[in-house]
Amino acid sequence: MKEFSAKQLPTKEERHKLFGSVEPGEKIKPTEKEKMPDLQNTHKDFLFDINQVGISNVKHPVQVSSKMKPETQTTVGTFKMTSSIKQNHKGTNMSRFTEMIQLYSKGNPFDISIASLKAFTKDMAERLEQDDNQLTVSFPWFFERSGPASDMPGMNHADAEITILYDKHAGYQITVSLKGTITTLCPCSKEISEYSAHNQRGNVTMTVDLSSEYNEEVDWKYALLEAAESNASARIHPVLKRPDEKMVTEQAYENPRFVEDMVRLVAADLYEMPFVNKFTVTCENEESIHLHDAIASITYDKALHA
Numbered sequence: 144m145k146e147f148s149a150k151q152l153p154t155k156e157e158r159h160k161l162f163g164s165v166e167p168g169e170k171i172k173p174t175e176k177e178k179m180p181d182l183q184n185t186h187k188d189f190l191f192d193i194n195q196v197g198i199s200n201v202k203h204p205v206q207v208s209s210k211m212k213p214e215t216q217t218t219v220g221t222f223k224m225t226s227s228i229k230q231n232h233k234g235t236n237m238s239r240f241t242e243m244i245q246l247y248s249k250g251n252p253f254d255i256s257i258a259s260l261k262a263f264t265k266d267m268a269e270r271l272e273q274d275d276n277q278l279t280v281s282f283p284w285f286f287e288r289s290g291p292a293s294d295m296p297g298m299n300h301a302d303a304e305i306t307i308l309y310d311k312h313a314g315y316q317i318t319v320s321l322k323g324t325i326t327t328l329c330p331c332s333k334e335i336s337e338y339s340a341h342n343q344r345g346n347v348t349m350t351v352d353l354s355s356e357y358n359e360e361v362d363w364k365y366a367l368l369e370a371a372e373s374n375a376s377a378r379i380h381p382v383l384k385r386p387d388e389k390m391v392t393e394q395a396y397e398n399p400r401f402v403e404d405m406v407r408l409v410a411a412d413l414y415e416m417p418f419v420n421k422f423t424v425t426c427e428n429e430e431s432i433h434l435h436d437a438i439a440s441i442t443y444d445k446a447l448h449a
């Protein structure tokens with residue numbers, strides 16, 4: 144066997160120099176915060192107001208409560224946090240956004256209940272010395288789902304999002320959104336075929352403005368998921384044994400749905416929810432007989448039809 148001969152490597156410092164690192168240049172600008180120029184806080188005519196300025200794509204662990212199991216979970220939140228600024232103000236103080244997340248979470252998962260996020264956005268506006276603040280947090284929400292016959296559980300998830308808009312004069316506007324996955328079986332295919340019918344995964348996205356009647360006794364994630372799943376041909380399951388698979392297959396055949404049927408049925412459920420003001424429901428079916436998807440959407444504002 145060939146004997147291993149060790150290389151004589153230069154030191155780490157020498158290696159960095161070998162690959163281009165140089166000595167620091169002369170540094171003459173102040174290093175104390177008080178002596179640094181504060182460009183962001185320059186005031187003169189900068190031509191336009193800005194509607195939203197801040198930071199996006201901030202990842203932070205978040206704590207989510209739910210009516211479904213697990214009743215509390217830690218998941219990953221992706222935040223966007225902004226406020227408006229006036230024409231005479233050059234820039235926002237960006238470090239304050241992430242500083243506030245740390246202040247609220249104290250190094251733990253950030254509690255993203257509606258109450259906590261309402262307090263956060265109001266504080267944020269005050270800390271930025273602006274009239275408004277907007278926060279959006281999106282996160283995968285996990286929920287346990289059991290097989291319909293075997294009752295064997297597994298973990299499903301849906302994409303959830305909360306947007307809180309705080310305005311010093313107008314108060315709060317709260318919008319929540321959930322994208323859940325369902326099974327749809329094609330009614331046309333069932334009608335025309337001697338046997339079988341094509342079916343597919345459908346994605347139902349519901350975006351809802353919450354009314355002032357909303358309180359957190361109601362789990363909005365569960366309510367929206369139920370609106371999508373209870374109207375589908377069948378629900379999606381992580382674990383299915385043969386008796387489960389038989390039930391799900393037959394249930395889908397007994398409840399065929401076009402993409403149009405889905406958005407109308409979900410719209411009816413959202414219409415009946417007293418804590419929903421305005422909603423958009425979109426269904427996109429990943430068609431198993433096409434390369435393209437089928438899509439339908441309804442936007443409805445209860446106030447416009449009062």
Ligand SMILES: Nc1nc2c(ncn2[C@@H]2O[C@H](COP(=O)(O)OP(=O)(O)OP(=O)(O)O)[C@@H](O)[C@H]2O)c(=O)[nH]1
Binds near residue numbers: 181237
């Ligand atoms: N306004 C603005 N800031 C930026 C931009 N790009 C980076 N920065 C941020 O500028 C931040 C530092 O500015 P400030 O947050 O005003 O810091 P500061 O003045 O020391 O903080 P305060 O004492 O809270 O006012 C850094 O966190 C950078 O992320 C930009 O395009 N606009």
